[in-house]
Amino acid sequence: MSETIRVLITDDHFIVRQGLRLILKTAADIELVGEATNGEEAIQLTAAHQPHVVLMDLRMPVMDGLTAIEQLGQLHPKIAVIILTTYNEDEMMLRGLQLGARGYLLKDTERETLLNTIRAAARGESLFKPDILQRALSVQATATPPTKLTSSSSADELTPRELEVLQAAATGERNKEIAFRLGISARTVKAHLTSVYNKLGVDSRAAAIAIAAQRGWL
Incomplete structure (x- = not known):
């Protein structure tokens, strides 16, 4: 897509949001439009800012990521959701994909993988890291x-x-x-x-x- 990719970060840990924010700022074609600390805030900010891509943590207070993914799929089906996952969330990750998430990323993923996955999701594509998916399977x-x-x-x-x-x-x-x-x-x-x-x-x-x-x- 030729327009700037609008991204919303959703994670209840400040240090994770800060790290993602710093990486996104290095990409000229990506704009960070908001940061949410739970699923409920993500839904509200999505309605307000209409991002192309939402980065979604799974374990959060108030509203977890799986519930938020399901609701976003109903309210904003064209917006791509990418799961932010850790090494102990394999079953939740698969559930999130079934609910409509476009892909997934480890929270400590490298810069290029993060940016390429966001770009692919914005184009309507999915990128998977085979090692993570095979472990989940x-x-x-x-x-x-x-x-x-x-x-x-x-x-x-x-x-x-x-x-x-x-x-x-x-x-x-x-x-x-x-x-x-x-x-x-x-x-x-x-x-x-x-x-x-x-x-x-x-x-x-x-x-x-x-x-x-x-x-x-x-």
């Missing part, structure tokens, strides 16, 4: 035994190719990378993912991966 697999993908485990069964594309997406591969490895076009990859979204009743790669992980498909 491992936790989910331990909690939920894998189930065979059949019509009994899903209202609409995914085709083998759709499942293959979804599993590749879950490792962090982008459409062009998936296309190259599978020997198909990027347009075909996009079509498969769109079909997956329709069958699972979601509108993003993040939500599809979260649901697939919770059902033991990955």
Whole structure:
């Protein structure tokens, strides 16, 4: 997108907000429009400032991040939410993705990863760090035994190719990378993912991966 990306930070720890603020100030194409200390404030500030991207902590007083993500999805579905997570919030992160978050970041992530993830979210895309996602999927697999993908485990069964594309997406591969490895076009990859979204009743790669992980498909 050509316009400046408007970002809202939501975290109850001052030092986290300060660190993010300093990083965002170094990017000419990103503008910090507000800082919230809990989910309730995030909803209020989102309505007031209409950011393109909201960085959302999960554990906060008054209103937690999951509740805020769900409400923002209902009130402002076009605004991208990126989860701010730590190493002990894997299950919450997956739940947040299923509720509509566009992606996730560790709070100690490096500058370029933070900025690139924000830019991707503002464009309507999702960027995943494979190591974080694989760890989260491992936790989910331990909690939920894998189930065979059949019509009994899903209202609409995914085709083998759709499942293959979804599993590749879950490792962090982008459409062009998936296309190259599978020997198909990027347009075909996009079509498969769109079909997956329709069958699972979601509108993003993040939500599809979260649901697939919770059902033991990955």
